[in-house]
Amino acid sequence: MTDLYREVLPQPDDDIPLREITIRVNGEPRVAVVEPRLLLAHLLRQGFNLTGTHTGCDTTHCGACTVLVDGKPVKSCTMLAVQADGRDVMTVEGLAGASELHALQEGFKEEHGLQCGFCTPGMMMTSKALLDENPNPTEDEIRWALSGNLCRCTGYQNIVKAVQWAAVKLQT
Amino acid sequence: MTAVDEIKIGGMGASRRRVEDNRFIRGKGNYIDDITLPGMLHMEILRSPLAHARIISIDTSKAWAMPGVRLVLTGETMASRNLAWMPTLSYDTQAVLATDKVRFQGQEVACVIADDPYIAKDACQAIVVEYEPLPVIVNPTQSLADGAPLIRDDKENQPDNVIYDWEIGDRVGTDRAFDQADVISKIDLHYPRSHPSPIECCGSIADFNRATSKLTVYLTTQAPHIIRAAVALVAELPEQMIRIISPDIGGGFGNKVPVYPGYVASILASILLERPVKWIEDRTGNLISTGFARDIYLRGEVAMRKDGRILGVRMQTMADHGAFFSDAQPSKFKIGLMHSAFACYDIPNAHLLARGVYTNKAPGGVAYRCSFRVTEAMFFQERMIQAAADDLGMDQAEFRRMNFVRDDDFPHRTPYGFLTDSGQYGKCLDVGLEAIGYQDFLEQKEAAAQRGRLLGIGISTMTEPLGAGNSREYDILGIKMFDSAELKIHMTGKALLRTGARGQGQGHETTWAQIVAHELGIPAEDILVEEGDTDTAPFGMGTYASRSTPVAGAAVAMVSRKIRAKARKIAAHLLEISEEDVEWELGRFYVRSQPDRGVTIQECAMAAYSNMPDGMEPGLENVAYYDPPNLTWPFACYIATVEVDPETGVWDVLRLVAVDDCGVRINPMIVEGQIMGGLTEAYAMANMQFITFDAQGNCIGANFTDYLLPTAWETPGFELHEVVTPCPHHPIGAKGVGECAAVGGPAAFVNAVIDALKGTGVRNIDMPVLPDRVFQALNTGKDVSGAPPVMTDEA
Numbered sequence: 001m002t003d004l005y006r007e008v009l010p011q012p013d014d015d016i017p018l019r020e021i022t023i024r025v026n027g028e029p030r031v032a033v034v035e036p037r038l039l040l041a042h043l044l045r046q047g048f049n050l051t052g053t054h055t056g057c058d059t060t061h062c063g064a065c066t067v068l069v070d071g072k073p074v075k076s077c078t079m080l081a082v083q084a085d086g087r088d089v090m091t092v093e094g095l096a097g098a099s100e101l102h103a104l105q106e107g108f109k110e111e112h113g114l115q116c117g118f119c120t121p122g123m124m125m126t127s128k129a130l131l132d133e134n135p136n137p138t139e140d141e142i143r144w145a146l147s148g149n150l151c152r153c154t155g156y157q158n159i160v161k162a163v164q165w166a167a168v169k170l171q172t
Numbered sequence: 173m174t175a176v177d178e179i180k181i182g183g184m185g186a187s188r189r190r191v192e193d194n195r196f197i198r199g200k201g202n203y204i205d206d207i208t209l210p211g212m213l214h215m216e217i218l219r220s221p222l223a224h225a226r227i228i229s230i231d232t233s234k235a236w237a238m239p240g241v242r243l244v245l246t247g248e249t250m251a252s253r254n255l256a257w258m259p260t261l262s263y264d265t266q267a268v269l270a271t272d273k274v275r276f277q278g279q280e281v282a283c284v285i286a287d288d289p290y291i292a293k294d295a296c297q298a299i300v301v302e303y304e305p306l307p308v309i310v311n312p313t314q315s316l317a318d319g320a321p322l323i324r325d326d327k328e329n330q331p332d333n334v335i336y337d338w339e340i341g342d343r344v345g346t347d348r349a350f351d352q353a354d355v356i357s358k359i360d361l362h363y364p365r366s367h368p369s370p371i372e373c374c375g376s377i378a379d380f381n382r383a384t385s386k387l388t389v390y391l392t393t394q395a396p397h398i399i400r401a402a403v404a405l406v407a408e409l410p411e412q413m414i415r416i417i418s419p420d421i422g423g424g425f426g427n428k429v430p431v432y433p434g435y436v437a438s439i440l441a442s443i444l445l446e447r448p449v450k451w452i453e454d455r456t457g458n459l460i461s462t463g464f465a466r467d468i469y470l471r472g473e474v475a476m477r478k479d480g481r482i483l484g485v486r487m488q489t490m491a492d493h494g495a496f497f498s499d500a501q502p503s504k505f506k507i508g509l510m511h512s513a514f515a516c517y518d519i520p521n522a523h524l525l526a527r528g529v530y531t532n533k534a535p536g537g538v539a540y541r542c543s544f545r546v547t548e549a550m551f552f553q554e555r556m557i558q559a560a561a562d563d564l565g566m567d568q569a570e571f572r573r574m575n576f577v578r579d580d581d582f583p584h585r586t587p588y589g590f591l592t593d594s595g596q597y598g599k600c601l602d603v604g605l606e607a608i609g610y611q612d613f614l615e616q617k618e619a620a621a622q623r624g625r626l627l628g629i630g631i632s633t634m635t636e637p638l639g640a641g642n643s644r645e646y647d648i649l650g651i652k653m654f655d656s657a658e659l660k661i662h663m664t665g666k667a668l669l670r671t672g673a674r675g676q677g678q679g680h681e682t683t684w685a686q687i688v689a690h691e692l693g694i695p696a697e698d699i700l701v702e703e704g705d706t707d708t709a710p711f712g713m714g715t716y717a718s719r720s721t722p723v724a725g726a727a728v729a730m731v732s733r734k735i736r737a738k739a740r741k742i743a744a745h746l747l748e749i750s751e752e753d754v755e756w757e758l759g760r761f762y763v764r765s766q767p768d769r770g771v772t773i774q775e776c777a778m779a780a781y782s783n784m785p786d787g788m789e790p791g792l793e794n795v796a797y798y799d800p801p802n803l804t805w806p807f808a809c810y811i812a813t814v815e816v817d818p819e820t821g822v823w824d825v826l827r828l829v830a831v832d833d834c835g836v837r838i839n840p841m842i843v844e845g846q847i848m849g850g851l852t853e854a855y856a857m858a859n860m861q862f863i864t865f866d867a868q869g870n871c872i873g874a875n876f877t878d879y880l881l882p883t884a885w886e887t888p889g890f891e892l893h894e895v896v897t898p899c900p901h902h903p904i905g906a907k908g909v910g911e912c913a914a915v916g917g918p919a920a921f922v923n924a925v926i927d928a929l930k931g932t933g934v935r936n937i938d939m940p941v942l943p944d945r946v947f948q949a950l951n952t953g954k955d956v957s958g959a960p961p962v963m964t965d966e967a
Contacts, residue, residue: 037290051206052199054422056371057455061876064371092199105197109189112845116677117196118203118371118422147885150876152371152423153677154845155852156884 021085025050026094034081041065041076043084044091052092052121056150063149066122067091073129075148092121095128103169104128104162113162115153123149127163136167175693175757182696183689183758184904187841190682191701192420201420204375204392209448212377213242215438216292217457218282218299220274223310223532223869224321225303227270227281234298235284240291243445244299245283245437247271255440257326258406258431260498261648264335265327266535267496268433274303275323275495276534277869278460280433285441285449308532308869309333312469312490315529323495323530333530335497338506341523341588346475349484349521353475357560362938362958363548364862365467365492365533367873368540369881370676372422373453374462376435378442387443388415391435394424394674395714398648400706402431403439405649418704424676425853426539429500429716430463459879460871463500463537464863467492468545469958470552474560475521480574482560484521485514485587487552491528494535500716501544502640502648508544509637511588513553516597516635516807517575522587532869541853541914543638543717550634554919558630558926559935568923569605572633573598590645592805594897595635596833603893604631604809604831613813626816627826628928632920633810637803638908639722640713645803648713654799655719656710657727659688659735661792663781665774667699672712673724674704678910679842680720684728686838687904691732692739692773693759710795718908721838722804722899729903731796738792739776745785746771804899804907806834810851810920816928821947823925825855825888830917833895835907844892847913851890854917856882858925860940 020033025048032047044050044067055077056062065077068090076089095102104124107113114120123146130137130145137145142163143156151159182188195201232244247269250256257265270281282299286292307321314320315333324330350356377390387409393399396416404411421428434451441449453462473486489510493499501508507526514522538544561571576597577584584592608629617627640646646653656672669684685699703709712724736756743761744751747769755764762770771779780792813826830847837843853861860880863873873879898905918939925941926934933953937945945956 035290045205046208050199051203052201054203054372055205056373056422057876059455059875059877061881062371062455096198101197108197109193112190112841114193114196114677115679115845115849116370116372116421116423117192117201120196121199124197143884147883150371150881150883152369152425152853152881153849155848155850155890156887157848157889158845159884 019082021082023084024088026090032081036080036082038081039077040079040081040084043081044076050091050093054118054121056118061150062119063122063126064119066125066149068125068129071129071132073126092124095124103166107162107165107169111158111161111165113154113159119149119151123151123159127166131163131167131170135171176759178690178758181689181693183686184836184838186686186839188682188686188696188839190679192679192681203372203420203422204377204390205452207377207390207419209377209379212448212450213285213287213445214289214292215283215285215441215449215451216289216296217280217434218296219457219461220270220277220279220281222274222303222305223277223308224273224275224306226273226306228302228304230282231300232282234300235295238291238295238298240287241284241295242287243285243441245269245441250440253440255436258436260496261502262497262499264497266498268436272326273306276532277871278457278534280461283437283441285445308867310531310533310865310867310869312492312529312531315531323532335493335528335530336506338526339524340511342521343523346484346486346521346523350473350475350486353483354478355476355564357474357476357556357563359472359556359559359936360957361470361472361552361555361936363466363468363551364939365864366465366540366857366861367459367863367879368425368427368463368465369459369879370423370425370427373455373458374428374432374434375450375452376438377448377450378439379448380442380446382446386413386415387439388417389439390417390419392421392428393418394421394428394676394716396674396704396706397672397711398714399431401651416706418674421676425541426465426537426716427463428676429539430498430536432462455876456874460874461534464534465537465540465542466548468548472552472556474556476560476564478564480564480566480571482517482519482575485519485556487513487524489524489526491526492531492533493528494531494533496535497528498536499538500536501538502646502653503544504645504647508538510545510549512546512586512590512637513549513588515586515590515592515805516577516595516633518577518581519575519587524588533865539716541850541911543636543640543911546636547915550636550915551919554632554634555922558923562930562935568631569601569610572631573601590637591802592635593802593900595805595807596895596897597633597807600807600809600831600833600895601633603895604811604829607829607891607893608811608813608827624818626818626928628814628816628924628926630812630920630923630927631809632916632923634916635805635807636912636915637805638718639800639804640717640719642800642802652799653713654797655712655724655727656795656797657724657731658710658795659731659793661735661777663778665694665698665777667694668702669699669728670702670709671724671728672710673715673720675715675720678715678720678846679839683838683842684725687725687728688732690904691729692736694773718910721906722902722908723798723800725906726800726903727796727798730798731794734794734796735792739773741788742776742779742784743771746775746779746783801901804835804902806832806907806909806912808832808912808916810913810916812920812924814921814924814928816925816946818950821943821945821950823928823941823946825921827891828888829891829893830913831893831895832909832912833897834909834912835899835902836896836905838906843909846909847892848890850911850913851917852882852887853914855887855921858918858921858939858941862940
């Protein structure tokens with residue numbers, strides 16, 4: 001992101017109070033000047049061009065926008081960007097290391113845990129939070145952990161297998 | 173040298189891991205809302221809060237005055253450019269932005285285009301619309317009542333709210349069969365309104381370039397070429413100047429086939445403003461205004477001899493189409509393929525009467541993981557079959573088997589006139605019964621009943637028509653429903669394949685390459701597959717109705733064979749023999765008498781650019797258009813076992829066994845993924861998913877709080893089995909599979925619950941089979957069915 005060529009738009013007449021916030025996103029500090037009403041999902045997607053975080057329902061049901069805030073899964077479509085000020089946010093773009101995929105990414109591919117791919121980033125982020133806390137979950141624990149993330153394509157069975165695949169990989 | 177190992181090169185039958193996953197698992201998909209163009213503006217839609225009202229005035233002045241607002245569109249703006257109404261695929265018209273009246277809650281009234289979506293949403297709230305409320309119609313009974321308000325007063329020759337009356341089959345013969353019957357089974361059913369709800373909503377980015385006159389539209393569409401044709405024909409823009417790009421699609425299920433007002437408005441806005449205009453629908457907009465599915469009533473009757481043979485069936489359907497008849501269904505039949513019902517049964521007489529009506533509800537759609545009413549047809553069929561078996565007192569499996577079309581009876585004319593070509597129905601049923609342990613379960617059920625527990629088993633067997641479609645039964649605005657594939661073999665033996673289909677998660681980028689690998693022996697990983705851009709892809713009709721494999725997949729095989737035919741000539745030249753002496757094995761041509769002497773397909777590719785025979789055109793590229801000779805007819809048997817809690821009415825799925833015969837499987841992993849996805853939607857419809865309306869026409873189901881989708885927690889596990897009967901007319905014997913489980917699945921679940929309630933007098937509980945409905949049925953011993961609709965011949 002560079003401001004070198006940014007066009008400066010005329011400020012609106014009514015004074016919208018802007019706030020400068022600093023969020024650590026995937027390990028990098030990012031600074032933004034935002035309206036207090038801006039949703040975190042929109043800041044990540046439009047402001048920081050991290051379009052792997054998707055929005056699907058606007059009402060915190062579908063979970064496609066799930067990111068980790070200080071390690072906890074949060075639906076970023078119902079969190080204000082200003083609420084993330086000073087916090088640590090991890091998106092799907094932060095999952096893979098420099099040279100290799102995260103075990104969850106491999107697991108989702110290996111077990112055919114995705115079809116259209118739209119819910120997948122949220123599924124993986126929720127799964128990461130689960131495995132961070134519980135490295136060897138049962139099927140029921142996986143299903144319960146993922147019950148805030150909707151998928152319309154897979155029927156979940158292969159998503160469960162993908163998480164189990166990753167759990168095994170992470171323990172070896 | 174020998175032939176290459178097909179599985180090793182990722183050919184047919186390989187559970188090849190998906191190519192497209194590489195970007196999706198990294199969050200690097202390219203969905204519509206991920207695209208940003210320079211200077212792009214954002215559009216939001218103001219929708220009607222009322223279901224039926226006359227528009228008195230629209231005051232947009234406050235919206236125009238807001239900083240950052242670039243354009244406000246109303247019906248008046250659209251009308252001035254002759255775009256206030258658009259034609260539908262069902263030969264009706266649909267309002268783009270309302271001019272005279274609003275006819276359903278959520279109808280598009282105005283659009284604001286602004287610098288960002290927040291400003292656009294604010295400005296929508298600043299638009300003042302004055303409405304005069306009109307009486308609201310929310311069901312067919314009201315729609316057909318004397319003195320009912322006329323919903324479509326915009327149309328000439330539309331004296332009432334009836335859209336069509338349509339009839340097929342042999343009325344006289346069927347009446348005679350009923351006269352001769354020993355037993356007549358009768359049941360009234362409702363398939364409630366549902367919504368596909370892909371997790372990604374609809375959207376568009378229109379980008380009109382005044383300097384070049386080119387209009388580029390990024391669109392969440394399952395059928396980009398149809399959209400290009402529609403824009404060319406309707407907006408009268410030159411077709412070469414229209415480019416439709418369908419980027420990655422976050423699920424479709426039929427929801428992304430129709431043309432929506434938002435698309436049209438964003439295109440006009442871009443033309444007027446000469447800037448890219450993005451519209452991204454919100455979830456409420458998606459649920460209350462875009463293509464719904466089902467919403468149809470049935471009165472079904474089965475005439476039988478007392479030994480169980482079915483003599484005839486009668487069906488009367490009443491479909492609630494909403495405010496506009498904008499079904500995105502290309503069959504030549506008003507009620508889609510409802511008359512594919514009973515195709516797997518040998519029934520001599522059948523008659524269907526269908527009526528469609530307008531109501532003050534959202535229009536359009538119809539297809540939801542479904543070939544145009546096939547889902548309703550198979551649900552009705554299998555509920556009627558179970559009721560008939562119960563009424564006879566016959567075992568439900570035996571009753572089906574007795575009436576199945578036999579394996580040696582193909583081609584078979586179905587009761588309503590389709591032609592089926594292959595299947596092993598009895599075998600599929602046997603595999604299913606064996607897997608579920610049918611006899612054991614019946615004993616278990618009996619024993620459980622002694623202890624007051626309610627177990628039930630439900631079977632659903634069906635063959636459904638896929639692969640829209642041959643010209644006898646289909647066209648879109650007169651255009652035949654072929655599909656296409658273009659294959660370019662590069663000199664290094666790598667390849668680029670493009671088709672006219674557009675996947676939305678089905679894995680085309682993976683499976684199309686497997687078909688080429690199967691035909692040519694080129695490793696699948698050497699083949700790049702692209703779809704969705706009308707400037708580069710050959711003309712095709714898109715992806716819906718499980719048509720990709722039956723139609724575009726066939727084109728992929730056919731274009732590969734064209735390439736192979738040319739490569740054979742090159743091989744003969746390179747081997748210095750006549751073409752007749754050239755033999756083919758996977759990946760390689762060789763001399764018949766000297767199998768060691770041969771050339772690979774890759775060597776032929778290089779020669780096509782460097783050493784072709786005299787007089788031969790250089791290059792190794794071709795295109796194939798495939799017009800299917802018939803529909804394909806996969807068969808499936810789904811068996812569910814459930815336990816109903818008599819205290820609460822809650823039912824749990826104990827097991828679900830699926831036996832799918834979708835012909836030859838290209839990628840078994842992907843096929844199984846499709847089946848599990850379909851079963852989940854089947855479970856959803858049986859268990860929770862429906863959209864209803866209150867008396868004022870307020871949509872109950874306008875967000876995911878009210879419209880329940882199944883999560884990982886309640887979705888049951890599935891056990892999958894297969895039988896393979898190749899399709900006789902498809903080049904690789906495939907039949908398609910995307911919708912089978914969603915079509916055949918719901919009846920298995922409902923039949924199981926009804927079976928658990930056997931002996932209580934309850935014959936039907938309408939979907940979704942909610943716990944309170946089960947509880948009510950258990951406690952009254954009566955059916956829980958919707959208000960009986962006014963049926964066709966009574967109206």
